[in-house]
Amino acid sequence: AKLSLDYPIYGSKFLNDDTLLVTGGGGEADNSVPNKLTAVTIDFTRRKIIKRFRELSLAEDEDAPTCIDTNGSVILLSCNQNSFAIKNGQNQHLRKYGYIKEHLRFLQSAQISESINPLEYIKSCCVSPDGSIGCLSTSTDEADIFVVDTSNLEVKFHINTKTTVKDLCVSPDGKIISYATPSSIEFISTVTGNLIASKNLQDYLVSKIKFNNDNTIIIVATQKKVSGIFLLEFSISKNSLTRNKLINNKIKSITAMSYHNGLIALSGNDASILLIKESNFKVLKIFPKVHGFAITSIQISPNNQYLSSTSADNTINVFKLPPNLANHTPFIVLLFKRLMGLIAIILLAIFLQFLIKHDAFTKVYSYCSKHY
Template identity: 25%
Template sequence: NIGFTPSGDILLGGGGGSGNTGVKNKLALFKLKIPEKTIEKLTETILSGEEDRPTCIAFHNEENIFSCGINSSEEKIIIGENNNCRIFKYSNEKYVMSYFFQNKKMTAFSQDGKLLATGGTDSKLTVLNYPSLRVAFPPVNFNKQEIYDLDFDPTGNQARYELLNDQIIIIHYIIIISVNTLKILSTKKGECFHEIEKPVFRKSSRCQFRACRFGKGISARFFYTVVNMTSESRTFIVKWDAVTFERISTKVIGKRRITAFTISDNGKFLGFGASDHSIGICDSQTLKVLLHVPKVHGFPPTTIAFSHDSTLFVSGSADNTVHILQLPENFNPGTVNIIFTFL
């Protein structure tokens, strides 16, 4: 998995998973030196070989902490002790694990860092106050469906306003998807403002939700969902109004399932990785594909990220490679610049 720290360094998490694969499970922090096209390793932590590789890295915007998913050993999972949501403190010298939770795979911090959302194979969304880690509202059940993705409203532009003791209270949203369900909840009480069951574009076509993101910057009024057809004949990105919840536009992105999805901090770009081992970038306003790079990895990309200044696009895969692309000011044919690839 890949994540950029608030200062712009890049954290990589990966490995061979549980068992004797010969590839160690690690968390490693790097400084990117773009002019020299090199990287400098700042620190590295080798994790237990009995546990799974790290996934779903999410950074706190103000403190040097991040959350990630690391499945416990098979023995602990069998007895119901899968402490797979971990919170780490970090510096350029070391990582220190400070908390863990059970049965959580997806994690995300709110923009102000006061909330931590977790979800996963237990089919429950849990939102915690940070740093107390007290439950903000009762867990929300997704009826035995694994939670695939979740995201906080980053700006408050989608927020609802309520009066409490003559004071205006801003209530932010969180969006969550499972294979067949999308919910948008209040972060105050967990109230469901909008829900979609079973994404359908044609009655004869079976579709599944795969990913979701709120817009940022110029796209702050919107949110986006990825919908894959189960037949793998098409995959879509759907743009929604985050205030009225109306569908604005739907765009066919390709014939292979999208396996990873993200949005740039300036809100201009939607990044994706696909099951044909390719990566691409769409315009967030028109959903037009601006860039498509085929066969970047030996396996489908599992993680992608934009740098905070939206000039770099990074992808990683189960083939244990990471690719870093420098984005052009204008997207024209042949403008892609792969800075470097490393293992």
């Protein structure tokens, strides 16, 4: 299913099982294209499967929104003010919205970064599952990371990484944030702001990360000497890589990633989408050339029923996924397992019949009675 909007889309996140939040726009450079925040509903029983449900227009003289995240109630969106305001030290670039009684409501804004450079923006943002904290990283070569209290948008702590931050995510329990640099991953306590663990991945170029539980994180990377996309898994408690697999040798880079409940989705530089089973890193399906331009965001719905993608070509695509896909066993594998089980039962029956025919049980009993 496909829906075209009147603006390029740069970010998205599911609000619930069937409502997708998207944002984007033309920015300060193109006032003819609006900046908007839109909620669309998805229902494959309707004639029009994807439908606009709620929409807020943002200021036309400001930059386009660059990232968005939500836990289903707290919505954080980053959008720079206009260049003139930023150069004068004013940039209320972090916006907080609520989804209240099925309506989008603007609640609060705050200036997090003190930068007066209009070209600097919030590159990544994520909200903890309980909605209590938000984590932000800037776009500079020496990126700053901010952890904010979502109740008042005040900064809890700030880290200057002195390097480029490729991606950022929060653990399911909200106690750890992880950020990826081109050649490492770092883990920070959201309570103390202290470093918990760090792993140098000098043989790889890291692009995306997502926690799959409180202790392990999935890493998307390329290798310097081998073409293709790799999936890695890192364990915080073991401080080591626990899995490593080349999943595709044709795609050169990954533009977006999503993970939920056993499923991984990756979008490639060729506008394709890979759907992967997390338990064994097996590619379940490849959706080729989903959009006309690069994919800016992909999301898996909370119930694992839908896979969505957005693009700067103004479009939203949604695929309906088979039920229980993360735990699905292919029919041929299931048939093979059942066949092997049946063969094992037949062989056991033949062996028992052989023992009975040659009175093996009586002979063993007699032998044991004499010697023990």
